[in-house]
Amino acid sequence: MSILVVGSVALDSVETPFGKRERVLGGSATYFATSASFFTDVNLVAVVGEDFPQEHVDFLRSRDIDLTGLSRVPGETFHWKGYYGYDLNEAQTLETHLNVFQHFKPRIPPQYADAEYLILANIDPELQLEVLKQVKRPKLVACDTMNFWISSKPEALKEVISRVDIFIINESEARQLSGEVNLVRAARAILAMGVKNLVVKRGEYGVLMFNGSSLFAAPAYPLEEVFDPTGAGDTFAGGFMGYLANIGDTSEEAIRQAIIFGSVMASFNVEAFSLDRLRTLTYPDIEARYRDFKRMTHFEEVGGL
Amino acid sequence: MSILVVGSVALDSVETPFGKRERVLGGSATYFATSASFFTDVNLVAVVGEDFPQEHVDFLRSRDIDLTGLSRVPGETFHWKGYYGYDLNEAQTLETHLNVFQHFKPRIPPQYADAEYLILANIDPELQLEVLKQVKRPKLVACDTMNFWISSKPEALKEVISRVDIFIINESEARQLSGEVNLVRAARAILAMGVKNLVVKRGEYGVLMFNGSSLFAAPAYPLEEVFDPTGAGDTFAGGFMGYLANIGDTSEEAIRQAIIFGSVMASFNVEAFSLDRLRTLTYPDIEARYRDFKRMTHFEEVGGL
Numbered sequence: 001m002s003i004l005v006v007g008s009v010a011l012d013s014v015e016t017p018f019g020k021r022e023r024v025l026g027g028s029a030t031y032f033a034t035s036a037s038f039f040t041d042v043n044l045v046a047v048v049g050e051d052f053p054q055e056h057v058d059f060l061r062s063r064d065i066d067l068t069g070l071s072r073v074p075g076e077t078f079h080w081k082g083y084y085g086y087d088l089n090e091a092q093t094l095e096t097h098l099n100v101f102q103h104f105k106p107r108i109p110p111q112y113a114d115a116e117y118l119i120l121a122n123i124d125p126e127l128q129l130e131v132l133k134q135v136k137r138p139k140l141v142a143c144d145t146m147n148f149w150i151s152s153k154p155e156a157l158k159e160v161i162s163r164v165d166i167f168i169i170n171e172s173e174a175r176q177l178s179g180e181v182n183l184v185r186a187a188r189a190i191l192a193m194g195v196k197n198l199v200v201k202r203g204e205y206g207v208l209m210f211n212g213s214s215l216f217a218a219p220a221y222p223l224e225e226v227f228d229p230t231g232a233g234d235t236f237a238g239g240f241m242g243y244l245a246n247i248g249d250t251s252e253e254a255i256r257q258a259i260i261f262g263s264v265m266a267s268f269n270v271e272a273f274s275l276d277r278l279r280t281l282t283y284p285d286i287e288a289r290y291r292d293f294k295r296m297t298h299f300e301e302v303g304g305l
Numbered sequence: 306m307s308i309l310v311v312g313s314v315a316l317d318s319v320e321t322p323f324g325k326r327e328r329v330l331g332g333s334a335t336y337f338a339t340s341a342s343f344f345t346d347v348n349l350v351a352v353v354g355e356d357f358p359q360e361h362v363d364f365l366r367s368r369d370i371d372l373t374g375l376s377r378v379p380g381e382t383f384h385w386k387g388y389y390g391y392d393l394n395e396a397q398t399l400e401t402h403l404n405v406f407q408h409f410k411p412r413i414p415p416q417y418a419d420a421e422y423l424i425l426a427n428i429d430p431e432l433q434l435e436v437l438k439q440v441k442r443p444k445l446v447a448c449d450t451m452n453f454w455i456s457s458k459p460e461a462l463k464e465v466i467s468r469v470d471i472f473i474i475n476e477s478e479a480r481q482l483s484g485e486v487n488l489v490r491a492a493r494a495i496l497a498m499g500v501k502n503l504v505v506k507r508g509e510y511g512v513l514m515f516n517g518s519s520l521f522a523a524p525a526y527p528l529e530e531v532f533d534p535t536g537a538g539d540t541f542a543g544g545f546m547g548y549l550a551n552i553g554d555t556s557e558e559a560i561r562q563a564i565i566f567g568s569v570m571a572s573f574n575v576e577a578f579s580l581d582r583l584r585t586l587t588y589p590d591i592e593a594r595y596r597d598f599k600r601m602t603h604f605e606e607v608g609g610l
Contacts, residue, residue, distance in 0.1 A: 087486075181391045181392075183509075183527060202510065206510075208527065214601075215601050216601060217511075217524035217527070217602055218602075219522035223487075223489060226487070253604075253605055256603070257604055257605055259604075260604055291606070294604075296519075296521060296522050297521075298561070299558075299561040299564075299565055299599075300558055300562055301596070301599055302592070302595060
C-alpha cells in the first residue's frame with residue numbers, strides 16, 4: 001500500500017567535523033519519502049520555491065515518488081543551515097529561512113484522500129490537524145514533531161497526538177512534552193494523551209517503543225564514521241512506515257520489525273552528507289544490515305541454573 | 306566454579322533526588338561479590354578498618370561469600386561520599402577517604418591461588434598487576450577501572466589490559482583511554498591493546514560488547530524508579546562473571562547471556578539504596594527479568610520483500 005507524507009522539502013547547508021555542504025537536498029518529507037521509497041509507493045505533499053533545482057525533482061521521481069502534491073510557488077525554498085560538533089547527537093541551528101514554507105497550507109490532492117498510511121512529518125501541529133481533516137480515516141497515521149512546537153503549540157500538538165496511532169519523538173522531546181525526567185514515566189504520560197504506540201528515538205543509543213502492554217528496545221547500528229546526522233529521524237520514520245505499508249500489517253511484531261528497518265535506513269543515511277548514501281543504496285544492502293541487527297542483538301534464552 | 310574478586314569494601318554516604326543514606330555498605334568488591342553470589346561461590350580479597358560493622362560481615366557470610374581474604378586492620382574503613390542529580394548517570398564525588406584502603410596490598414590466600422575466574426575490580430592498576438602475579442593462570446580474568454587510573458597510571462593500566470580476557474569500562478572512559486570520540490574506533494583501539502573482549506557500559510543505554518569478530522548490543526532495563534545508581538557497574542560485573550563461572554563456558558554465546566544477567570543484576574540493584582535490593586532478591590526474580598530482556602529485544606527475522 002502507498003504512503004502519504006506531508007512535510008518539508010528544503011535546501012540545507014550543513015557543516016560537520018567531516019566537511020561542509022552548501023544548499024544540498026534536505027527536508028523532513030524528502031528524507032522520509034526517499035527512505036520509504038525502498039519499501040513502497042510514496043505520495044509527497046510539500047512546497048518548494050522557484051530556486052529548487054530540477055535535478056532534485058528528477059531524483060525524487062527516479063525513486064518513483066509521486067510529486068502531484070509538490071507545489072512550486074514564487075519565492076525561495078525553505079533553507080536550513082546547521083552545524084554539528086564532535087558530539088553528533090544534536091544539531092546547532094545557525095539559520096532558518098522558512099521562505100515559501102512559511103505560508104505552506106497543505107492541500108491534499110483528491111487522489112491521495114483515501115491514503116491508508118499517512119505520516120505527518122515535522123510541521124506546525126495546526127497544519128497536521130488540517131491534513132487529518134482532508135483524509136478519510138487511514139489505516140495507520142504516524143506523526144513527528146520537534147521541541148519548537150512542544151513549547152509554542154502544546155495544545156494543538158496534544159490534539160494531534162490523541163488522533164494518531166504512532167507518535168515518533170526524540171528522547172529529550174519526550175521529557176520536554178511530559179515534564180518527566182524518567183523516560184518510563186514520560187512515556188506513560190504521553191501514552192495517556194491518547195496515542196497507541198510511542199517511538200522514542202535516542203540517537204546513537206537506538207530506539208525504545210512503548211505501548212500500553214509492552215516495551216521494545218532496539219540499538220542503533222554502531223558506525224565508525226558518522227558524516228552527517230541530518231535527516232536521521234526522518235529516514236528512520238521512512239523505513240519504519242515504508243515497511244509497515246509494504247506488508248500491510250500493524251501487529252506489534254510488524255511494528256518491531258519496522259523499527260529495525262527504520263534503524264537500518266537511518267544508519268545508512270548518516271554515512272554521507274544529505275541523502276547521498278540513499279542514492280546508491282540497494283535493497284540487498286538493507287536486508288544485509290537488518291541481518292546484522294539480528295546478529296548484534298541475539299542472545300539465547302536460559303533454563304534454570 | 307568459584308570466583309575470586311579483589312577490590313574495595315567501603316562505607317558510602319550517598320544522596321540522590323530520592324533520599325539520603327549515611328555510611329551504608331558499599332565498595333566495588335562488595336557489590337561484585339554479592340551480585341555474583343546468586344550464581345556461584347565467591348572468594349573476596351579486600352581490607353576494612355576497625356569501624357566496619359559486624360552486621361555487614363554477617364550479611365556477606367549470609368550470601369556464602371568466603372571472607373578468608375578480608376582483612377581487618379587498624380584505622381577506618383574506606384569512605385566515599387557522593388551525590389547524584391536528576392541525571393542519575395554520573396556520580397559527583399563529594400569526599401573520598403581512602404583510610405585503610407590507602408595502604409592496601411592485596412595478599413591472595415594460598416587456597417585462592419588456583420582460582421579459575423578472577424575479577425580485578427576497580428583498584429590501582431599496579432595492584433591489579435600484583436594480583437595477577439599471585440594467581441596461576443586462571444581460565445578467565447576480567448578487570449574494571451575508572452577515569453582516575455586512566456589519567457594517572459595509563460601505562461600500568463595498559464599492561465593490565467594486555468593480560469586480561471575481558472575489560473569492562475564506561476563509555477566515557479573508553480573514549481578517554483583511546484583518545485577516540487567515536488565508540489567503534491575507541492573499541493578497536495582498546496582491543497589493539499591486547500584484550501579479547503571489551504564490554505562498554507553505557508548506563509541507562511545498556512551495554513556494547515566488542516571482540517575481534519563481532520558486536521553485541523544489550524539495552525538497559527528501563528526503570529521507573531532509579532533510587533541509587535551506586536555500584537551498578539560492579540553489580541553488572543558480578544552477574545556477568547557469576548553466570549560465566551556457573552556454567553564454566555566462555556564462548557561468545559555464553560558471554561552474551563552473561564551480559565544480560567549482568568544487566569539484570571544492575572537493574573535490580575539501582576532500585577534501592579546500597580545493596581538493599583539484593584538483600585531480598587531471589588533467583589526466580591532474576592530469571593523472570595532475564596525473560597523480560599528477551600521479550601524486550603525480540604524481533605523476527607525477515608525474508609525478501
